[in-house]
Amino acid sequence: MSAAVKYTLGRIGLFVVVVAALWPTGMNVFLKLMLALVFSAAASFFLLRTWRDEMAEEMAAAAERRRADKERLRSALAGDDQPDGEAPGERR
Known part of the structure; x- marks a missing residue:
């Protein structure tokens, strides 16, 4: 992977975990x-450093x-890459 x-x-995954932790609180869904977005971003800065x-x-x-x-x-395309000393425009 x-x-x-x-x-x-x-x-x-971090976002889902934080949302699940905040779900039982009496706050507005938005x-x-x-808050889950902010906290998961902060947590990923430290927890996911190696993957980043x-x-x-x-x-x-x-x-x-x-x-x-x-x-x-x-x-x-510029013709600088010619095989075996062949001059530009010259064919065998």
Whole structure:
């Protein structure tokens, strides 16, 4: 399972746990949901740090791969990527 999926499910799980903890109180439903959102975000900052770091590393690696592929494509389109010393425009 990817780190992004784990982190997202963890955030949703924390939100559900906080909503369940606040449900028996006599507050307005909208207020309960807003407090659950704030408290679960704060809790995830500390409790889900490793999953967030893993997700950031995966995203950085994917961005680096996309950048490398883009540079490789640009050089191939510019004709800089010729196999075995073949001159541009020359075919075998």
